[in-house]
Amino acid sequence: MSTIESVLVENRVFPPSEAMQKAARIGGMDAYNALCKEAEDDFQGFWARHARENLVWDKPFTQVLDESNKPFYKWFADGQLNASANCLDKHVGTPVENKTAIIFEADDGTVTKVTYRELLDRVSQFANALKAHGVKKGDRVLVYMPMTVEGVIAMQACARIGATHSVVFGGFSAKALQERIIDGGAVAVITANYQLRGGKELPLKAIVDEALAMGGCESIKNIFVFERTSTACAMVAGRDKTFTEVLKGQSTDCPPEVVDAEHPLFVLYTSGSTGKPKGVQHATGGYLLWAKMTMDWTFDLRAGDIFWCTADIGWITGHTYVAYGPLAAGATQIIFEGVPTYPNAGRFWQMIEKHRCTIFYTAPTAIRSLIKASETDEKVHPKNWDLTSLRILGSVGEPINPEAWMWYYRNVGGERCPVVDTFWQTETGGHMITPLPGATPLVPGSCTLPLPGIMAGIVDEAGNELPNGAGGILVVKKPWPSMIRTIWGDPERFKKSYFPDELKGYYLAGDGAVRDAQNGYFRITGRIDDVLNVSGHRMGTMEIESALVAKTDLVAEAAVVGRPDDVTGEAICAFVVLKRSLPHGDEAKAIAKELRDWVAKEIGPIAKPKDIRFGENLPKTRSGKIMRRLLRSLAKGEQITQDTSTLENPAILTQLDQTY
Numbered sequence: 001m002s003t004i005e006s007v008l009v010e011n012r013v014f015p016p017s018e019a020m021q022k023a024a025r026i027g028g029m030d031a032y033n034a035l036c037k038e039a040e041d042d043f044q045g046f047w048a049r050h051a052r053e054n055l056v057w058d059k060p061f062t063q064v065l066d067e068s069n070k071p072f073y074k075w076f077a078d079g080q081l082n083a084s085a086n087c088l089d090k091h092v093g094t095p096v097e098n099k100t101a102i103i104f105e106a107d108d109g110t111v112t113k114v115t116y117r118e119l120l121d122r123v124s125q126f127a128n129a130l131k132a133h134g135v136k137k138g139d140r141v142l143v144y145m146p147m148t149v150e151g152v153i154a155m156q157a158c159a160r161i162g163a164t165h166s167v168v169f170g171g172f173s174a175k176a177l178q179e180r181i182i183d184g185g186a187v188a189v190i191t192a193n194y195q196l197r198g199g200k201e202l203p204l205k206a207i208v209d210e211a212l213a214m215g216g217c218e219s220i221k222n223i224f225v226f227e228r229t230s231t232a233c234a235m236v237a238g239r240d241k242t243f244t245e246v247l248k249g250q251s252t253d254c255p256p257e258v259v260d261a262e263h264p265l266f267v268l269y270t271s272g273s274t275g276k277p278k279g280v281q282h283a284t285g286g287y288l289l290w291a292k293m294t295m296d297w298t299f300d301l302r303a304g305d306i307f308w309c310t311a312d313i314g315w316i317t318g319h320t321y322v323a324y325g326p327l328a329a330g331a332t333q334i335i336f337e338g339v340p341t342y343p344n345a346g347r348f349w350q351m352i353e354k355h356r357c358t359i360f361y362t363a364p365t366a367i368r369s370l371i372k373a374s375e376t377d378e379k380v381h382p383k384n385w386d387l388t389s390l391r392i393l394g395s396v397g398e399p400i401n402p403e404a405w406m407w408y409y410r411n412v413g414g415e416r417c418p419v420v421d422t423f424w425q426t427e428t429g430g431h432m433i434t435p436l437p438g439a440t441p442l443v444p445g446s447c448t449l450p451l452p453g454i455m456a457g458i459v460d461e462a463g464n465e466l467p468n469g470a471g472g473i474l475v476v477k478k479p480w481p482s483m484i485r486t487i488w489g490d491p492e493r494f495k496k497s498y499f500p501d502e503l504k505g506y507y508l509a510g511d512g513a514v515r516d517a518q519n520g521y522f523r524i525t526g527r528i529d530d531v532l533n534v535s536g537h538r539m540g541t542m543e544i545e546s547a548l549v550a551k552t553d554l555v556a557e558a559a560v561v562g563r564p565d566d567v568t569g570e571a572i573c574a575f576v577v578l579k580r581s582l583p584h585g586d587e588a589k590a591i592a593k594e595l596r597d598w599v600a601k602e603i604g605p606i607a608k609p610k611d612i613r614f615g616e617n618l619p620k621t622r623s624g625k626i627m628r629r630l631l632r633s634l635a636k637g638e639q640i641t642q643d644t645s646t647l648e649n650p651a652i653l654t655q656l657d658q659t660y
């Protein structure tokens with residue numbers, strides 16, 4: 001583990017407006033501090049109070065935190081509830097019942113609205129269809145769906161019957177899908193014939209077929225296919241059924257299956273520092289509690305808000321702030337099927353205007369690419385749309401650089417809307433360190449302070465707390481309800497990855513961070529392991545290396561590092577030794593393309609290396625260790641100032657200079 005030093009030079013501070021402070025749930029720093037103090041003074045009482053106030057329990061809990069088998073913490077363990085009932089049924093008989101739950105805008109701009117009542121009926125009906133096909137409590141169901149109302153219905157229906165969903169992002173390959181089906185032992189797949197993105201019809205079901213044809217997926221008994229478009233797709237008799245078929249005759253009444261608070265609500269795979277993605281397992285009660293509370297706290301949700309989180313349901317952000325949080329909080333939300341650049345890069349702004357969006361939550365990569373687009377084409381600049389409906393902006397997934405923050409604040413938020421830079425992870429279930437719109441003075445590029453109840457800290461490699469101003473390792477010193485419970489099927493890896501012995505039982509986030517010397521604000525300095533963040537997507541360098549060397553006819557060895565990129569945050573740079581002679585010119589370009597296409601097939605297009613460099617070997621020490629630090633310098637195009645005398649073959653550096 002290495003730590004990263006501070007380079008912060010940011011003096012601008014934006015306090016909340018008086019009006020926002022007055023109206024907010026947590027209005028002002030005194031209110032924030034009071035909540036933090038409540039959590040400090042009576043940790044369990046704090047969480048118990050919120051769990052009672054925010055969730056509907058079928059059987060009330062009497063235990064709060066069970067620490068008897070650390071780090072396998074349990075929360076509200078003797079309580080029982082159902083997540084779907086807490087998102088839908090609980091609104092029946094309240095003004096929310098007939099409120100719009102989802103404003104769905106399709107890729108082509110078609111808008112459909114669904115009320116909470118209708119959503120409950122549709123989730124129940126699909127839940128009944130799942131049950132009719134033998135899917136039951138405790139089963140795993142793989143969801144490979146486009147961003148649609150049906151995607152949310154699939155997840156909610158699983159939750160309703162107590163099945164554990166495992167959503168795989170629609171951009172992942174057949175191979176990635178097959179690995180996740182096998183690892184989770186899924187009994188069914190919920191997918192669509194096609195997905196529509198940027199005016200293109202892209203296959204989904206065909207990729208599921210390909211995954212199953214790879215073998216090892218015998219646990220799958222049923223494939224449910226949502227007919228997103230009218231184009232036919234291949235169907236296997238007996239195994240594959242369309243939504244229309246399975247929904248026929250199913251009742252819209254499906255009593256929710258009551259589960260224990262610790263029942264696994266979902267498993268979501270994410271990249272780690274080995275080649276194999278980790279199945280992050282979340283529990284029902286604690287996860288849902290934090291999804292609901294952070295909607296109220298971080299976004300200060302109001303009855304009239306139109307909330308829009310642009311994340312895909314295939315990522316944790318789409319789980320917590322599309323499929324669960326907004327519904328548990330009774331919000332009206334926008335779900336968008338398409339991409340921000342189609343039909344042009346003004347799509348987000350146009351949609352905010354059209355739907356009178358009030359809270360907009362997106363990723364720095366999207367902001368940076370839209371800044372770039374508006375610099376070359378005035379017509380897609382946000383100033384061309386009426387964005388006055390907005391009151392809060394959010395950022396998630398990667399550090400937001402101060403320039404992008406300022407642009408977002410000025411041009412999208414009209415210098416009126418606080419920007420909440422939310423730091424969190426797949427493993428944390430919900431926000432961890434974030435400003436509160438009615439309380440926290442904002443500093444561009446800083447995620448500011450931990451939410452009340454989240455005991456974040458910065459330590460050295462022995463777990464000792466560091467003073468403000470010193471960069472170190474980000475940890476969470478106490479468990480919290482929405483934390484990862486285990487890695488599916490690999491409790492040892494869970495312990496080793498997140499609770500290493502040397503860190504005093506603290507949760508290791510995997511990021512470096514520094515607290516501001518004056519105000520104690522946190523700033524995330526980036527991953528301290530072999531995980532890259534490309535466009536806000538987590539990618540393991542080892543995962544990409546394994547994919548490259550799996551091309552056994554061509555690749556002898558590969559090393560992958562990240563380098564900074566203006567738009568995507570980090571870019572993937574692969575150093576490759578081929579089994580043939582060193583290629584040059586067009587031949588090298590052709591091989592680089594072949595390798596990119598290969599990685600897209602092995603993992604998905606998001607893992608394609610941006611840069612590929614070929615060498616006859618890789619820079620290694622005499623003891624055979626790849627010199628990754630040197631590769632990182634090469635990838636950045638830096639002058640090599642490091643000592644290369646220990647390098648086995650210094651001449652290699654000139655070969656590796658050429659990017660394809």
Ligand code: PRX
Nearest residue numbers: 396397398399421422423424425426524538
């Ligand atoms: O490195 C941090 C970065 O994204 C990682 C988590 O990635 P993932 O599990 O895919 O979840 C992304 C969506 C929550 C973190 O370890 N990260 C996330 N949010 C921020 C961030 N880095 C800096 N600032 C953030 N706001």
